[in-house]
Amino acid sequence: MKTSTINFKTDAVTKTKAQNIASKLGIPLSSLLNAYLHELVATGKVTFIAAEPMTKKMEAAIAQAERDIANGYTSGPFNTAEEAIEHLNSL
Numbered sequence: 188m189k190t191s192t193i194n195f196k197t198d199a200v201t202k203t204k205a206q207n208i209a210s211k212l213g214i215p216l217s218s219l220l221n222a223y224l225h226e227l228v229a230t231g232k233v234t235f236i237a238a239e240p241m242t243k244k245m246e247a248a249i250a251q252a253e254r255d256i257a258n259g260y261t262s263g264p265f266n267t268a269e270e271a272i273e274h275l276n277s278l
Contacts, residue, residue, distance in 0.1 A: 265271040
């Protein structure tokens with residue numbers, strides 16, 4: 188495959204942050220940008236997704252759920268949807 192170079196401008200802070208994220212993912216920034224271009228060509232779509240940062244409230248909810256599971260405080264399995272609905276209505 189013959190390669191081509193694309194140059195574009197961005198501010199230094201954005202570049203550094205993007206490089207850091209790519210590094211944490213173990214992927215060179217150029218590979219991430221190339222994958223994005225391939226997706227754009229394949230789908231004709233532009234997708235922006237920002238991961239929601241973990242909050243203290245979310246961490247507490249996850250910790251509580253893990254404690255409940257460890258202590259056997261779970262529901263189901265249910266054989267039918269009706270059994271599940273009946274259980275939910277009993278709570």
